[in-house]
Amino acid sequence: MKLAYWMYAGPAHIGTLRIASSFKNVHAIMHAPLGDDYFNVMRSMLERERNFTPVTASIVDRNVLARGSQEKVVDNITRKDREEHPDLIVLTPTCTSSILQEDLENFVERAQLDSQGDVMLADVNHYRVNELQASDRTLQQIIKYYIEKARKREELDTTKTVEPSVNIIGLTTLGFHNNHDGRELRKLMADLGIKVNAMIPEGATVDQLKTLPKAWFNLVPYREVGMMAAEYLQTEFGTPYVDITPMGVVETARCIRKIQQVINAQGVGVNYEDFIHEQTLHVSQAAWFSRSIDCQNLTGKKAVVFGDNTHAAAMTKILAREMGIHVVLAGTYCKYDADWFRAEVSEYCDEVLISEDNGEIGDAIARLEPAAIFGTQMERHVGKRLSIPCGVIAAPIHIQDFPIGYRPFLGYEGTNQIADLVYNSFTLGMEDHLLEIFGGHDTKEVITKGISADSDLNWTHEARTELNKVPGFVRGKVKRNTEKFARERGLSEISLEVMYAAKEAVGA
Amino acid sequence: MTAAQIRPTTPEPSALNFECETGNYHTFCPISCVAWLYQKIEDSFFLVIGTKTCGYFLQNAMGVMIFAEPRYAMAELEEGDISAQLNDYDELKRLCDQIKRDRNPSVIVWIGTCTTEIIKMDLEGIAPRLEAEIGIPIVVARANGLDYAFTQGEDTVLAAMAQRCPKQAPTKTEEKEERNAIQKLLNFGRQTEEVTQAEAEYADHPPLVLFGSLPDPVVTNLTLELKKQGVKVSGWLPAKRYTELPVIEEGYYSCGVNPFLSRTATTLMRRRKTKLIGAPFPIGPDGTRAWLEKICSVFNIEPKGLEEREAQIWQNLEDYVQLIRGKSVFFMGDNLLEISLARFLIRCGMTVPEIGIPYMDKRYQKAELDFLERTCNEMGVALPRIVEKPDNYNQIQRIYELKPDLVITGMAHANPLEARGIDTKWSVEFTFAQIHGFTNARDILELVTRPLRRNTNLKDLGWDKLVKEAVEV
Numbered sequence A: 001m002k003l004a005y006w007m008y009a010g011p012a013h014i015g016t017l018r019i020a021s022s023f024k025n026v027h028a029i030m031h032a033p034l035g036d037d038y039f040n041v042m043r044s045m046l047e048r049e050r051n052f053t054p055v056t057a058s059i060v061d062r063n064v065l066a067r068g069s070q071e072k073v074v075d076n077i078t079r080k081d082r083e084e085h086p087d088l089i090v091l092t093p094t095c096t097s098s099i100l101q102e103d104l105e106n107f108v109e110r111a112q113l114d115s116q117g118d119v120m121l122a123d124v125n126h127y128r129v130n131e132l133q134a135s136d137r138t139l140q141q142i143i144k145y146y147i148e149k150a151r152k153r154e155e156l157d158t159t160k161t162v163e164p165s166v167n168i169i170g171l172t173t174l175g176f177h178n179n180h181d182g183r184e185l186r187k188l189m190a191d192l193g194i195k196v197n198a199m200i201p202e203g204a205t206v207d208q209l210k211t212l213p214k215a216w217f218n219l220v221p222y223r224e225v226g227m228m229a230a231e232y233l234q235t236e237f238g239t240p241y242v243d244i245t246p247m248g249v250v251e252t253a254r255c256i257r258k259i260q261q262v263i264n265a266q267g268v269g270v271n272y273e274d275f276i277h278e279q280t281l282h283v284s285q286a287a288w289f290s291r292s293i294d295c296q297n298l299t300g301k302k303a304v305v306f307g308d309n310t311h312a313a314a315m316t317k318i319l320a321r322e323m324g325i326h327v328v329l330a331g332t333y334c335k336y337d338a339d340w341f342r343a344e345v346s347e348y349c350d351e352v353l354i355s356e357d358n359g360e361i362g363d364a365i366a367r368l369e370p371a372a373i374f375g376t377q378m379e380r381h382v383g384k385r386l387s388i389p390c391g392v393i394a395a396p397i398h399i400q401d402f403p404i405g406y407r408p409f410l411g412y413e414g415t416n417q418i419a420d421l422v423y424n425s426f427t428l429g430m431e432d433h434l435l436e437i438f439g440g441h442d443t444k445e446v447i448t449k450g451i452s453a454d455s456d457l458n459w460t461h462e463a464r465t466e467l468n469k470v471p472g473f474v475r476g477k478v479k480r481n482t483e484k485f486a487r488e489r490g491l492s493e494i495s496l497e498v499m500y501a502a503k504e505a506v507g508a
Numbered sequence B: 001m002t003a004a005q006i007r008p009t010t011p012e013p014s015a016l017n018f019e020c021e022t023g024n025y026h027t028f029c030p031i032s033c034v035a036w037l038y039q040k041i042e043d044s045f046f047l048v049i050g051t052k053t054c055g056y057f058l059q060n061a062m063g064v065m066i067f068a069e070p071r072y073a074m075a076e077l078e079e080g081d082i083s084a085q086l087n088d089y090d091e092l093k094r095l096c097d098q099i100k101r102d103r104n105p106s107v108i109v110w111i112g113t114c115t116t117e118i119i120k121m122d123l124e125g126i127a128p129r130l131e132a133e134i135g136i137p138i139v140v141a142r143a144n145g146l147d148y149a150f151t152q153g154e155d156t157v158l159a160a161m162a163q164r165c166p167k168q169a170p171t172k173t174e175e176k177e178e179r180n181a182i183q184k185l186l187n188f189g190r191q192t193e194e195v196t197q198a199e200a201e202y203a204d205h206p207p208l209v210l211f212g213s214l215p216d217p218v219v220t221n222l223t224l225e226l227k228k229q230g231v232k233v234s235g236w237l238p239a240k241r242y243t244e245l246p247v248i249e250e251g252y253y254s255c256g257v258n259p260f261l262s263r264t265a266t267t268l269m270r271r272r273k274t275k276l277i278g279a280p281f282p283i284g285p286d287g288t289r290a291w292l293e294k295i296c297s298v299f300n301i302e303p304k305g306l307e308e309r310e311a312q313i314w315q316n317l318e319d320y321v322q323l324i325r326g327k328s329v330f331f332m333g334d335n336l337l338e339i340s341l342a343r344f345l346i347r348c349g350m351t352v353p354e355i356g357i358p359y360m361d362k363r364y365q366k367a368e369l370d371f372l373e374r375t376c377n378e379m380g381v382a383l384p385r386i387v388e389k390p391d392n393y394n395q396i397q398r399i400y401e402l403k404p405d406l407v408i409t410g411m412a413h414a415n416p417l418e419a420r421g422i423d424t425k426w427s428v429e430f431t432f433a434q435i436h437g438f439t440n441a442r443d444i445l446e447l448v449t450r451p452l453r454r455n456t457n458l459k460d461l462g463w464d465k466l467v468k469e470a471v472e473v
Helices: A012-022 A038-046 A062-067 A072-084 A095-100 A104-113 A131-152 A178-191 A206-214 A227-237 A249-264 A273-283 A286-291 A293-298 A309-323 A335-348 A358-368 A377-386 A411-438 A461-469 A472-488 A496-506 B030-040 B052-061 B063-067 B088-103 B114-118 B123-134 B152-162 B173-179 B181-187 B192-199 B216-228 B262-270 B284-298 B306-324 B338-347 B366-379 B392-402 B411-419 B428-432 B441-461
Strands: A002-004 A026-032 A055-059 A088-093 A118-121 A165-171 A195-201 A217-219 A302-307 A326-332 A352-354 A372-375 A390-392 B017-020 B044-050 B072-076 B107-112 B138-142 B208-211 B233-237 B253-256 B275-277 B328-331 B351-357 B385-388 B406-409 B424-426
Touching: A002 B088, A012 A026, A012 A038, A012 A055, A012 A088, A012 A131, A012 A195, A026 A072, A026 A095, A038 B052, A038 B411, A055 A072, A072 A088, A072 A104, A088 A104, A088 A131, A095 B052, A095 B114, A104 A118, A118 A131, A131 A195, A131 A206, A131 A227, A165 A178, A165 A227, A178 A195, A178 A411, A195 A206, A206 A227, A217 A227, A217 A249, A249 A273, A249 A309, A249 A411, A273 A286, A286 A293, A286 A309, A286 A411, A293 A411, A302 A309, A302 A358, A309 A326, A309 A335, A309 A372, A309 A411, A326 A335, A326 A358, A335 A352, A352 A358, A358 A377, A372 A377, A372 A411, A377 A390, A390 A411, A461 A472, A461 A496, A461 B216, A472 A496, A496 B216, A496 B306, A496 B441, B030 B044, B030 B052, B030 B072, B030 B107, B030 B152, B044 B052, B044 B088, B044 B114, B052 B072, B072 B088, B088 B107, B088 B123, B107 B123, B107 B152, B123 B138, B138 B152, B152 B233, B152 B262, B208 B262, B216 B233, B216 B284, B253 B262, B253 B284, B262 B275, B275 B284, B284 B306, B284 B338, B284 B366, B284 B441, B306 B441, B328 B338, B328 B392, B338 B351, B338 B366, B338 B441, B351 B392, B392 B411, B406 B411, B406 B441, B411 B424, B424 B428, B424 B441, B428 B441
Parallel strands: A026 A055, A026 A088, A088 A118, A165 A195, A165 A217, A302 A326, A302 A372, A326 A352, A372 A390, B017 B385, B044 B072, B044 B107, B107 B138, B208 B233, B208 B253, B253 B275, B328 B351, B328 B406, B351 B385, B406 B424
Antiparallel strands: A002 B072
């Protein structure tokens, strides 16, 4: 048992659901107790999704506990197949159902007999993998299923496209700025003259999966999701993959050069150097930003970075290499992939922290007292407590991290966004600091008092106590409205009764 | 209120119609009750013994509260716990020692989850032994998704707490003072003679204990409403602090303030031998009046001024009632407040084609159900169909068909319905807002009318339906 207040990565089934609900016309059925379909709320709230989340639960209740699911799961699958005609139904076990040890594989086989669409069982161990590992695994599983299906039906076309083409693998629903990154990557590929053969899983259909071998190479922008799929496609079809995250000016150039190398190895001669040069100096403002006086002021400032592997590693390199900021600590919660992280960042920071314990990171931040933090929502709150500004660079995230405006982190526009994020975090901190030194904006004492600051009305002790129970942000309003109510009625004392009467009359 | 002019659209059934569907519906897991209970019971610590799934739910459902050093935590089960390689007792002792050291609470509440049920972890057996060893009371509540929905979590906790209420009033005066927080609140440090005089304001009736967790301002409000009728509230389950749990002696009267407290009611009757006052719930001015009248009638007190008070409240609500009169509302069902809210909204002049509800205790809610039926008859509207364990998919088909003016539903369905041009109100807000008593009736309508007011503002923009595919009906 572990005492835990907070977790960075969710349980395994969340990863599976993120993959399933990213595809079009794929439905997930969770074998879960009542209330475990919280994923639907998150998707509907955070992504402001207009459509119903294609996830339902086959409820595990007392009866299931006593007698087993029996026909229930099979019925729920075939029913959903009839109602919504999905191409694929993914039966998703949860931590509860996995200890029941029912033969879900058998249910899937039986349901398949009566279903028009395909049915499969997500193959993840809930006590060994987390959300990220599970999503990686499920994506690979679905791809493999459809490749093998096509092969069996002799529909698999492995001839490469005429022009260079790419599969972009790993963009999912509820991923940090994934939809913006997708658009930016498409644009980058178009600029490079590379056709996007498929972008999976977000927005793709399972039908598209059999065309994956036609691409010249695969691009895996995020470390956490898509690596297993890319490796599978390499083993199966020899398709090379590029796994350099194009985040930051230097890494984007590195990613493009690697693409150039991969394409040229397949018999065409492309040269992207001029493109990289033009973009770096004129399209992205980040290179110029590093040279500007603003950025000079950031030199040697201390920062702490914490997040998932992809974003924390890329951010560390951007801060250290491109902006001259002193990264005192870089950390990740992807414990299972810690070696990769260490290798990526060791030369760019003083200290590496691999931990899933938010207390440990909070303590480290308090000890190091950086001028800015780049982390998750948890680090943002640590920053709030310690009065250190924080830019959010990785999940777990809140609704404000799903902006409507265009905010990619990848590609050349991404470099602009990151420059803004970094600069705004630091200047805000500086401004705060200066204000403190010079004693605030307005040092003159306030002479006139607000409307309700001074009043001729007498609040009884009970009413005063009650008023203090009203949450701070509305207390002033309640006080003003109650006093207005009392004044209008010529009451000089405000008792509990008057307070309630005011609320009843005017909603004070 | 004038009797509504709305004609019933369907032939009026003679009695309420109960149905039961598949139970494939969305609701919160009952462990969510820790979110409001840890705030209510200030010296408690809630330990949820479950998996990452439970933790993830709490972390996301509680939003910003997570960052405010909550007095709750997960005891996250690992593979060794599931396969019994680790000893449950030792593991729980280690964690509870840590909690005692860091927070020093007056009670630790263990919330059993689906996983502890399935692996049959004997929490009720371990708790007394551990309690003796560490010297802090441990209350066990099995608030799991196998058996319960959302607000029923509070019911399981309060049922367990009811067992811990002292059996006898303490004799020493200092102790008494410390325990009787509500009395102290009402007396506000007045001198003893004044208090004795204040006692005379009450009618002579047997002690009454109310149960249900409400925010402190609402507790004060309802207590004062009863005081106006000469009814004295001897205690409230739960109190602000665990150490202030009310005395419950055999023969006391008890009355619930929320519709989802049937286990607590049962426990108070069977285990603590109290007499349960079955009343409608004090939600809406009609409900509040009926609740007060029922309590008065049990104690043979003639209620004073309630009719005028109710009329006054309705008058103050008129601007909001105008917005909803004649409109229809569909409850998908997820928090068990549905019957009381529907009854109130029917009194406001709305029609209710369907009330979805997770679980329907016809005995505990009898007075409320009768009141609903009477309200429908008086307002001249069709009786709603009450669907227990609803099926959300079927409900959405019915919503497409019925085209209600408002759907009260969980967040999983709210945005998709809005995108299809259907006004929705997020049901969970009713659990966290202050909705009890005369004073808070306006807050209920504030919530109910918000989508209607918002969409009136946007009406002329032509942005009703914002999904590409035509909705299949």
